[in-house]
Amino acid sequence: MLDNWLPFLIYAIFALIIPASMMWFSFVFATRAHKRTRWRELPFESGVSTGPPRVQRFTVSFYLTAMLFIVFDIEIVFLYPLAVILHQLAWFGFLEFLFFIAILVVAYVYVWRKGALDWQ
Amino acid sequence: MIPTPHIDWFALAPVNSLLAATGLALLCAVLAPARSRKAVTATLCGLGYATALGFAVALYVKSAHGHGVVVDAFRRDRLAELTAIIVAGSGILATVVSYRERWREDHIGEYYALLAAAGAGMIFFVGANNLLTLFLALEWFSISLYILCAIDRDRLSGLEAALKYLIIGGFGSAVLLFGSALVYGATGAIDFPGIAAAGHEHDALLLFGLAMIIAGLAFKASAAPFHMWTPDVYEGAPTPLTAFMAAATKTVALVVMLRILVTAFPGDAYVWTRALAVIAVFSLVIGNLAALVQKGVKRMLAYSSISHAGFMLIAVASSSSLGARALLYYLIPYAAMSIGSFAVVAARERELGVPVTFANMAGFGWERPLLGISMWTFMLGFAGFPLTGGFVGKFYVFAAAYRHGWTWLVIVGVLATLVSLYYYLGLVRAMFMRRTEDLQLAPIGGSPPRDALLQTAVVACLVVTVGSFFAVQPLIDLAKHAASSLPF
Numbered sequence: 001m002l003d004n005w006l007p008f009l010i011y012a013i014f015a016l017i018i019p020a021s022m023m024w025f026s027f028v029f030a031t032r033a034h035k036r037t038r039w040r041e042l043p044f045e046s047g048v049s050t051g052p053p054r055v056q057r058f059t060v061s062f063y064l065t066a067m068l069f070i071v072f073d074i075e076i077v078f079l080y081p082l083a084v085i086l087h088q089l090a091w092f093g094f095l096e097f098l099f100f101i102a103i104l105v106v107a108y109v110y111v112w113r114k115g116a117l118d119w120q
Numbered sequence: 121m122i123p124t125p126h127i128d129w130f131a132l133a134p135v136n137s138l139l140a141a142t143g144l145a146l147l148c149a150v151l152a153p154a155r156s157r158k159a160v161t162a163t164l165c166g167l168g169y170a171t172a173l174g175f176a177v178a179l180y181v182k183s184a185h186g187h188g189v190v191v192d193a194f195r196r197d198r199l200a201e202l203t204a205i206i207v208a209g210s211g212i213l214a215t216v217v218s219y220r221e222r223w224r225e226d227h228i229g230e231y232y233a234l235l236a237a238a239g240a241g242m243i244f245f246v247g248a249n250n251l252l253t254l255f256l257a258l259e260w261f262s263i264s265l266y267i268l269c270a271i272d273r274d275r276l277s278g279l280e281a282a283l284k285y286l287i288i289g290g291f292g293s294a295v296l297l298f299g300s301a302l303v304y305g306a307t308g309a310i311d312f313p314g315i316a317a318a319g320h321e322h323d324a325l326l327l328f329g330l331a332m333i334i335a336g337l338a339f340k341a342s343a344a345p346f347h348m349w350t351p352d353v354y355e356g357a358p359t360p361l362t363a364f365m366a367a368a369t370k371t372v373a374l375v376v377m378l379r380i381l382v383t384a385f386p387g388d389a390y391v392w393t394r395a396l397a398v399i400a401v402f403s404l405v406i407g408n409l410a411a412l413v414q415k416g417v418k419r420m421l422a423y424s425s426i427s428h429a430g431f432m433l434i435a436v437a438s439s440s441s442l443g444a445r446a447l448l449y450y451l452i453p454y455a456a457m458s459i460g461s462f463a464v465v466a467a468r469e470r471e472l473g474v475p476v477t478f479a480n481m482a483g484f485g486w487e488r489p490l491l492g493i494s495m496w497t498f499m500l501g502f503a504g505f506p507l508t509g510g511f512v513g514k515f516y517v518f519a520a521a522y523r524h525g526w527t528w529l530v531i532v533g534v535l536a537t538l539v540s541l542y543y544y545l546g547l548v549r550a551m552f553m554r555r556t557e558d559l560q561l562a563p564i565g566g567s568p569p570r571d572a573l574l575q576t577a578v579v580a581c582l583v584v585t586v587g588s589f590f591a592v593q594p595l596i597d598l599a600k601h602a603a604s605s606l607p608f
Contacts, residue, residue, distance in 0.1 A: 085122065092124035106143045113150030 061119055068111060075104055128189040131179065131196035131247075134172040134204050138211075138240035141168020142233045149229020158219075158228045165232035166215045169239060173208035176201050176243070180598075186605040192311055193253045195379075197605035200247040202448060202598060203375045206455050207246075207368045211239040214364035216577040217463045221360055222470055223272040231271050235364070238264035242372045246379070250311040251300040254376065258296065258340070261372075262289050265365060269357040281356025288349040289339065296336025302329030303384075312384035321387035330385055334377070334395060341373035343429040344402040351410075354422035359469055362418065363462035366425050367455035374429070374451070378436050378444060382606045389439050396437035397529055403430030404536040411543045417465050417476045420543055421458075424502055427536060428454060431517055434529055438520040444603035446516035449595055453501060453509025453588040460581030461498040464491050467574055478550045485551035490575060492551050494582045499544040501585045504537050509588030509595075516596075 078100070086093050111117060129136070145161040145168075152160045179201045186197025215235060241261030248254040266289065270282030304310050306326035307318035320326050335346060342350040354362045381392050407427030414420040432454070435447035468476045468484055485492030501508035514537065521529045588595055 088122045089124060090121070103143070106146060110146050110150055 059120075064116055065119075068116060072104070072108070075100075125191060128196065130175075130182075131189045131194065133175040134179070134208065135240045135244050137171035137175060138168045138236045138243065141165055141171075141236040142240065145229060145233035145236060149227075149233060152229070158225060161229040161232040162215055162219055165236045166212055168236045169208050169211035169215060172239065172243065173205060173212065176204035176208055180205065180602075184601075188249055193250055194244070194247045195249045195605075196247070198602040199375065199379060199448075199605040200243075202602040203246040203371060203451075204243045206371050206451055207239055207242045210364055210367040210371070210455050210459055211235065213459045213463075213577045213580060214360055214367075216573050217363060217459070217466060218358075218360035219573050220470070220571050221358060221466065222473075223358065224274050227271050227273075231268065234264045234268050234271075235361075237261075238268065238364075239368070242368055245372050246375050248376065248379075250314075251304065252310055254380070255293070255297055255300060258293060261369070262293065262340075265289075265361075265369070268361050269353065271361075272358055275356075275358075277356040278358060279356075281353045284349050284356075285353045292336050292339030292346065295332050295339070299329045299332025299334075299336060302326070302332065305329075312380060315384040316386055319387065327388065327391060330388055330392060331395070333380065334392060334399075337373050337377045337380075338399060341370055341377065341429050341433075342426055343399050343433055344406040344426055345399075347403065347406065347426045347429075350426055351419050351422040354425070355416060355418045355475070359418065359462055359466035363459040363466070366421070366458040366462060370425065370429060370432075370458075371451050371455055374432050374436065374447060378447060379606065381436070382439065382444075382608065386607070393437050393439045393524075396433050397526065400430045400433035400437055400529070401532055403427060403433065404532055408536045408539045412539070414543070415477050415479070417468075417478060417481060417547065418462070420478075420547070421461055421465070424540070424543070425458065427540060428502070430536070431514060431533060434521050434526075434533060435517045437529075438524040438526070440520060440524060441600075441603050441606075441608040442516070442523055443520035444606055444608070445596065445599045446513070446520045448599035448602050449509075449516055449588075450513030452595060453513055453585050456581040456584035456588070457498045457501045457508075457510065460494060460578050460585065461502075463574055463578050463581070464495040464498070467491055467571060467578075470571070478547065481547065481550045482554040483551070485548075491578060494578045495551060496548050497582055497585055499548055503541050503544040507589055508585050510585070512589060512592050 079097070082089070082093060082097055086097070089096075141164050145164045148160045148164065149157065179196065180198055183196050183198055183201060186195055186199070188194065189196050215232065218231070218235070238261045241257050241264060245254070245257035245261060248257055266282055266286045269285055270279050272278050300310070302325050303315060306320050306323045306329060307315045309315050309318050338346040339349075354366065357365065381389075381396075385392060403426050407423045407425075407430060411420050411423035411427065414423060432447055432450055435443045435450065437443070438446075465476050467488070468481060472480060474480070485496065497508060501510035504510045504514040514533070518530045518533055521527075521533070
């Protein structure tokens, strides 16, 4: 009975440790003075300040990087199911996997040489 | 152990060779030194098309009995292979015509990479055997073409054309996708034979889906009343690309329309034959009447391509083995005449640096006799004169309609041909028969050097146009074997 729940327990412990450590570290490594300004009194909301929304202009580099991130990130998601059953698929799965990676590499080299990864 | 699918790599070889060319050209677009970039990527694109052509010919020879590959998603049969041959031939010619185009060359590597990708998508499209593959391949080549229209970022007309094509093409794709969803809803099948076997012929849902699929494909074939994008896009896109679109896109759209209607909707033939006849009449009337008043040569050719969509839809509408043969034969000289005529327009455009009109074609025939006589032949071919394949093509199309019992459609077609003589011969008159004071023999800025590559492509088109008249029997046999892949 307990065995079934052990992975969940470990997972839950990690889920608690990671955000707790982040909050703790932000106090430990804080370099600014401990003055209590109005903004610092507000609850921490995932880095988004809870004021009226301000009109902000992002440089286009953010969008470019975000789009490239999504493209490559989604493609990596396809590799997870393959990794789980790679032994059952044997050589066929491995070759298809390599082919997929090769396509990604072509795209990566193109993006890199085009300078889309340089921050301007 | 999971059973892995058997993949017939040979059947996919034409698509894969073009995809390999795309990948390599894309790498060369960023890795090759800027000086040799154009030569290297153009060579890769041309080699990709040549390899695809070789594989398609081999597949045609070795696929006498068509069968499905990749879990029946894709057909390996002579219909697909003959069309692949036409697409690959058009691709080689388009690559050659593009080479000396005068444009900003900061995306030249991407141009050739996308040209190869578009061809790969088209060849995949004609082999599609279910609605998913159909849509995937349609988007594959359409998106490549949208980008290609806008590849020369300095030309506003190109950007305008790309945007119009994107919006209207996207709308057409959405209609096709919605239609596919309705057909799936009605029959529970997405593969073409499965849809036919489901036996829901008189289902309103299925008929709605069928109508939307026809509309979606008619957008791509630029048949009226789904033609609105054609003149603007053909006029605004770079001329070598227009040549490729006019030849290859129309070819694959019509062949796929024939395949899906005959294999998936045989029970509804009484509906779609009539619908296609009406679309054909619309295309003939609108294409020919609008072409009469055009001043720009590219616009005239765009409307002429709409009227030719009408002629070829007559062949599809007759829903017979003869009709399929007529369509497949007609596509061969039609593709050659389209590429050839747009290539001649491209040559004049490069001399003048302005859009080519009837007025500034004056004297071109005397100035460049080879291109002039070729253009003359292409115009006669479009009009359906003997000594060109256009004559035999139209003859076969009318024979198919007559055999189906549609004499009225033959009469409409003949009247349309008569009207079309005015503008086709009008261009010949502009090139050869202007008064001396109208002649603009020397273009401003002196004559540019002769473009041997473009002339070679035009001569190749001329050979196919005239050759298809003299080699009727072998070509008809090719078309007959291809048409026998369909269940008539």
